[in-house]
Amino acid sequence: MSSQGIAATSLLRRDETITVALLLAFAGGCLDAYTWIVHGVMANAQTANLVFLWVYGMAGDWARALHFVPPIMAFAVGIVMAAWLRRAAGERASAISTLVEILLLVGVGILHNRMPEIAGTLGISLVAAMQAAVFTKVEGATYSTVMITGNMRQAIEGIFAVASGAAAVGTVRRSGVFTAVCGAFGLGAALGALLTEVVPDLALGLPVVALLIVLLRCEVVRSEVSS
Structure with missing residues (x-):
């Protein structure tokens, strides 16, 4: 690798690489599919939970409306x-947050049979919130690992800029990155839904594996840069 390539790798934070972004988006899709199928709420998309809360509330069905409050509060x-962790741990926040997320998901899987509502909706929304707040950039660009609306907007804007001839340097790659993140989220949702329907007790293992790879990549890259 050239000296310029080494410098570019060193300047890029380990938690902002495209590989980490794709793995996190995949995990986010899995979690949303799981909580929607099992609990009828969204782990990540609090906009949807808030809309359902007020739709059912305005219809007078408060018992159903209040079903969406716990995930919002947990988020x-x-x-x-996550904000406290970023302040306390600095650059280690991403690795520590990922480890906490893994432990929480393992705990959710263990407690799910005894306390399905508490473990499922609260635990998974907590995981989604920490991931959303700690992992906020991919290759220096702001994105989300737990919902695709903003990612899709930036991907489409980039494609339009290229098609209209007004694209800045790096626009094609950035648009491709956002498109890939959206695709990874969709793939996670698809496989998460399939696994939840077939073997629900093992469904959370899929995002746990993705997060374990993220944790290992963050720590390996950190060790390589330090050495």
Whole structure:
């Protein structure tokens, strides 16, 4: 590798690589599919939960409406935890957050038979929030690992810029990255839904494996850069 390539690799944070982004998006898709099929709520998309809350609330069906409150509250708690972790751990926040997410998902899998609502909706929304708040950039560009709306917008804007001849340097690659992230999320949702329907007790193993690879890549790259 050339000296310029080595410098570029060193400047790129280990948690901002395209590989990590794809793995996290895949895990995010798995978790949303799982919670929707099993619990009828979204782990990641709190916009949907908020809409359902007020749709059922305005219809007078408050028992059903309040079903969407716990994941929203758990997501808020996860954001606060992630903010504290970023402040306390600095560059290690991504690795520590990933480890916490893995442990939480393992705990959800263990407790799910005894406390399905608490373990499933609260635990997974907490995981989604921490992931969304800690992993915010891919190759320097802001993105989301737990929903595709913003990613899709940036991918389409990039394609339009290229087609209209007004693209800046790097636009093609950036648009491709966002498109790939959307695809990874969709693939995660598809495989997560399939596994949840076929072997629900093992469905959370899929995002756990993806997060384990993220953790290993973050730590390996950190060791290589340090050496």
